[in-house]
Amino acid sequence: MDDQAQVEARPVAGGILRWYGIAWVLFGLCPPVVAVQGDPGTAKYWSLLVTATLGAAYLAVRRRFPEMPGATLYLCGLVLGLGVMARMSGGAAMFIAALPQFWVFTAGPRRALAFGAAGATATVLGGVTVAVPRMGFGGGGVVVVVIGYLVSSLLGLGAHRAIRQSAERERRLGAELAETQRQLAEAHRRQGATEERERLAREIHDTLAQGLASIVVLAEAARTNLDGDLVRAARQLTSIENTARENLAEARALVGAAPREGVAAGSVAQALRRTLDRFAEDTGLTVTAELSDVECDRRTWIALLRCTQESLANVRKHADATTVGVVLERHPHGVELEITDDGKGFVVARARGFGLDGMRRRLAELGGALTVTSSLGDGTRVLAVLPLSDDPEVR
Template sequence: MTVLAGTSADAFWTTSLRRWNAVCWVLFAAMAAGLAAMDGSVRDRYASLALLGCVVLCYALLDRFPDNPVVRPHVYLCVLVLALGGLAHLGGSYAALFMVTLPHYWMFGRTPRTSMGFLGLATAATLAGSWYREGGSLQFFAETMVSTLIVVAVGVLIGLWAHSVVAQSTERARLIVELERTQAELSEAHQRQGAADERERMARDIHDTLAQGLASIVVLAEAARAGLDAEPARSAQQLRSIESTARENLAEARELVGSARQRGGPAAGSVAQTLRRILDRFAEDTGLMVAGDLADVECDQQTRIALLRCTQESLANVRKHARASTVGVMLTRGPQTVELEITDDGIGFVPGESKGFGLDGMRKRLAELGGRLTVTSSVGDGTRVLGVIPLVPAPGDGDVANDAESEGTR
């Protein structure tokens, strides 16, 4: 918008300058035509009017049709130079017309060198016409030359200054255009990066919730179908687990679609209680021995979600890959962090060779909160997953700590 406004303003002032100059030029040309009509012979009058008509016609065509292939700016300046020389030869009242045409050399000359070249030609033509009209009088030529050169010098200084101002304005406009283009490219890049980050977050949430839930439903359904005849009670329990898992997945799907999750707000419910329910469900579905040591940690919603997702992903890996008999989950709070440790006595693996999405998703999820994930495992020795997340101090925690320290000092 700034560039468009600046361009419109420049175009407005350029058009206004052209119109103002055209009005002044026409007025002075009319004055010159009037002087020509009152002085000189009839032949000189018609010749003067013809020269003025040629200049006016060329200027009108150039102003009305700037892209005309016949009347170009340099053609108009050549006609102007010849007309000034002819008018100076025909009568002595055309100095005013010469002064009025000074801006035209800078308007149509394109470059300072071209403008000064045409200005020099116009000066020489005017002086030559005047000198020839006076019969070669050196005194008159000297007087005319001095006054003309003063006018030309002033015109050159003003023209160079105006050209410098225009050049600076053009450069400034170019820089503004480049700046806005760069800002637009950065904005587009940020939008693309934001969209990519959001897609990655959604993929991570879907993997940690819906995909894991559907995998659990498949495993439970296969087990229930295999035990329908031999263990109907066990199959019934597995069907109830399938129903519960499906309901939880439906709730997760609604939350993801509706973006109902509150970022950075207070946690909805106790983390320890939620983790306990997850562990009980896991033990019931898998028949593994699960030991949980869960401290009641207060944290914000995003930290709570990260802890739950990491626990769900780790337990899913245990179900699918570990072949473990015992799983341990420990949630503790340090002075400035909360730690989640999940261990199993399964077959283990080489962490550097893992190419799954789960571990990478957990690392990125914790990294977004300033935390880190450490996976320790080797073949035959089980697996230990440790997640550490920094806690944001709650309002008043510093005052409580200071009060406790003061109490201990007393």
């Protein structure tokens, strides 16, 4: 039994032994003493000495239960005391009352049976060596002792078997629980790894991949303009340099080489304005913007910026638009970001790709939602809705 099991078992077992101790005194120790009180000899004094010694020894062993140091020595003394008391006052009732102790204070059924047999033998031998007509110890007393020993043996073996089976079930359940916990921890680890891969994939798609795509488009345009419009080519090369620097900062932030806070400088309206100005400069499209100065926490800040970047990247690659409109507004239910274009549109139900799905997941993590409305020839409308916290600590 481990330390924790002992701590848990002590109050319950101690309570049972306390009640049994009362029964042991009333039905085991007191009757033999009362039986010899009228004896004119020294039997009553020996009886008081033996019963007092057994009572004190029982109390000492019970207080140390379930560690039970000295329990074997106590049981040997109990067997001897049974024999002595049987010689003076019969002892059959005392033996019956003592039977539970042979099972409680031993480590297994063999020792319990052995001590029980020794106690029965001592009681029978002590009782039959003298005539005790006042207690009626004789053939009837021997029968009581033998029957008591046999019944207690059957009950003890049955209880021991039940306890052993219960312990085995507990061991199996403990092993199954440990295995289940291990599998659950492994599942959590795999889930965490999967979620982290998805997060990194989304961040790379929304930052590095978009930046590299912009660099490719700008490089192609700059190469075309090298033979003619050198001023425009120079502006495009500058945009390539700035985009590359931003991608480097994003890459460092993703691997932890730079603080993530460096990505979010200024208000969200200012960040969106810089992004839109860069987009208009690189693409030559007409961009209109109505950007309210919305205060928000960093995660909302990043989500709004990433949705804008992804939507503009889709316009650049797929829309063939001439005009893009962006509206950022604060509402009672939160903040809304609307991005529209007058491009060729698409069938939303047929859309396949990581961008829209990544935006939806990013917004869903913050309790928001993404709505995409489009049809062939009618342009596209992207609406991102996010709740805002009223807690000033997150702003």
